[in-house]
Amino acid sequence: MASSKKDGDAMLKLFSILDQLRSLPADEEAKAAWVSDPLRHPDIARMDARQLGDLPFPGPAIRAASRQCVDVCRT
Numbered sequence: 001m002a003s004s005k006k007d008g009d010a011m012l013k014l015f016s017i018l019d020q021l022r023s024l025p026a027d028e029e030a031k032a033a034w035v036s037d038p039l040r041h042p043d044i045a046r047m048d049a050r051q052l053g054d055l056p057f058p059g060p061a062i063r064a065a066s067r068q069c070v071d072v073c074r075t
Contacts, residue, residue, distance in 0.1 A: 033040050044052070 038044070044055075047055075
């Protein structure tokens, strides 16, 4: 009886180790995704539109190029 308990404990330990190993690539893949694209971070994915609108963006805002209307457009 003691042998079957020992075998059961070993199997549980094996399953827990395999479960940890199975989850590693997905975690690394998810981390790589949001490191290259911060908007794919899981915390940002859970935000609603109002929370997303309050996020600060670093650097100057990107402005659209101004277009000069030529005389042909005005006629």
